[in-house]
Amino acid sequence: MIFHQLLNEESGCLSYLIGCGEAGRAVVVDPGRDRVDEYVRLARKKGLRITQIVETHTHADHISGNRDLAAVTKASIALHRSTKAVFEHATVQDGDEIVVGNVVLKVLHTPGHTPDSLCLLVTDGARASEPWFVLTGDTMFIGDVGRPDLGGAEAAGQLWESLQSSLLRLDDTVEIYPAHGAGSLCGRAMSSKTASTIGFERRFNPALRARSKAEFVDLLMAGLPPKPPSFQTIVGKNLGTLPLELPKPRPYTAREAWEAVSAGGACVLDLRDPATYGDGHVPGALNVWIESPQFGDRVGWFATDGAPLILLTHTPSDIDRALRALARVGVDQV
Template sequence: MVQVRPLTDRGLGNSSYLVDLGDGRALVVDASRDLRAVDAAAERCGLRVIAAADTHLHADFLSGATRLAARDGATVYGSAVGGRAFPHTGLGDGDEVDLGGLTLRAWATPGHTGEHVAYLLLDGDRTLGAFTGGSLIVGAAARTDLVSREQTEPLARAQYASLQRLASLPDDTPVWPTHGAGSFCSAPPGADRTTTVGREKATNPLLRAPDEDAFVTTLLGSLGTFPPYFLRLAEVNRRGPALPPDGATLAPLTAGQVRCAAGAELVDVRPPADYAAGHVPRSLANTLRPAFATWLGWLVPDSATPLMFVRNDDQDPEEIIWQARKIGYDHLVGELAGGVAAWAATGQPVATVPLLDAADADPARVVDVRQRSEFATGHLPAARSIELGALPGAQLPPGPVVTMCGHGERATTAASLLERRGHRDVAVLTAGAEEWAKVTGHSLAVTS
């Protein structure tokens, strides 16, 4: 039996797939530039990657296909109409690749992007499954507004046709999507990363839409905000991502080097409580967690910005490096050696921010920085909704501000952004909305 192993990036909400071809060789579909999971799975299974296929020009991460080609000699496959400017094998609709017993067949499925393809994995005449990228995903279809405003509706109509085509496969056909829960490419929440054609026909609201117009209305109505780097990474992937720098270590920097680094951004990756207890003034709080890369790209819009970091000893510098690199941030200058204690020891100022428990927060002062869809499902009465990504340009009334999110990480980032704008009376609510309601006995407000 063919083994298809999903390798999930929980932060980006995506899955790549390692396909065991049965003879020690493997195919990888939609690999990220961060190949650590691919390498670990291939080594564990005794496999050598000989091919890398991308379903589309990704907007949310840099493809690992060029790295696999340069490092492992893998053949790269992609849509023939994608205009990729690096060595690859372009596939048109219906083209097939002989994988040595198995066959990969390209199906044109435009919608999420104009050049999107799905791949059917075949064993003779039998369809083993479909790699659907950002076309048919669990419970939805991926967004169509990443190319241009003018193309959003035409691509949504193309997405309708693509889903209808995929729905023509047998009901028991496994569906292996790239985008999943947690992706800003419009995947709904949920634990399942894979599905079947039959299940989606029975439960996916978009496949149950009565006609194309209803499909388009539903799809476009589900679109939320997304990080600005989504608008440039597809072109980087079309040109071919540069090979990442060698090594995965952060150079030690003195307090003086950090202080004098013109144009650099100092990112504090420690947990909220550590940042709150003492941090370098004007540093950007972004806790190292699965979503680290998304918020780094959202809040540091220029990937050429030199980056420096503050971390705890138990936080893995390799994780910081690869999270940054997978979205194209390669100018990693180093880390503050000795952390905030070393900074303070040189006589430099240290800033703090109060942390509030649920019972201590005035809802009228709360700025809820969750996504609008999260806010709508339940929020503190009188709280103001400003998504974290929009906070740098938002206008706030004078007076104290309490930032909140779900677990404290985004709220701490928000506090750091407000500090940089000169706000001095900022606190972080460590409780989420449901915990606040439980502690205070008050009901949450819901927005339709």
């Protein structure tokens, strides 16, 4: 088996390329929109063809790269059958097996974080007949579980059922690889470690300490962090019900920028460090330093109404970085 975990340092998003060298094929799980070239490059380097793309659920915190990756590789996109996605895809359900040469990814439907959440239990037939690890999506993290944002307490109850009936029945030795690590808005107490085991989480994951469903629901619903306003837009873009555009930036003169802001609608986003911004800035410009952690998510808190952003920086390479980070959170009007 060929296994790669790809971490997006800025957002904490984790995606996976899993392949079989003998079969020369690979599946990509939860591709990020800003990493498509990387999956293609990696697969090529390993002599693999990406033939399938699987989403563990409809993401609300970042734009999926599934359609971009499918366009480049001709791979099919597999989603749980309860998905509301309107773009071309195949559906899978609990118990289905996705076979990539010696590697088998068994679908476990685990509703809770979202109704279409699934985990993938992976067995490498070249090593053993028993499962080696499980991709847990946003159902279980290292040190936390997914937030039940869409369905509130009812979804939290479903998450409890999913954990009890599938993940917590797995052997202690089975490894866990989630869809997010520290720095993500999708959980509260995620570790910066990006892998664990069922046994370790069973013993030490605070979210799994509840002894009853009611206790678990109370624990999950208490102190939920605020939901960024961009979540709804991102879900719409990931389902294909809202258009997915690519920013078409062009240079602005100071006068043009001033006129766009004065006319209303446009907003200047100053990417420079706070001290430089403090020394002098365009009146009304908002400052989100390009080096700040979760840059894209921070901008997503206010850039939700389609108002175009005009980026301002001293360093031209910051523009590309900002565009990638903003594309990841669905901010396309730049």
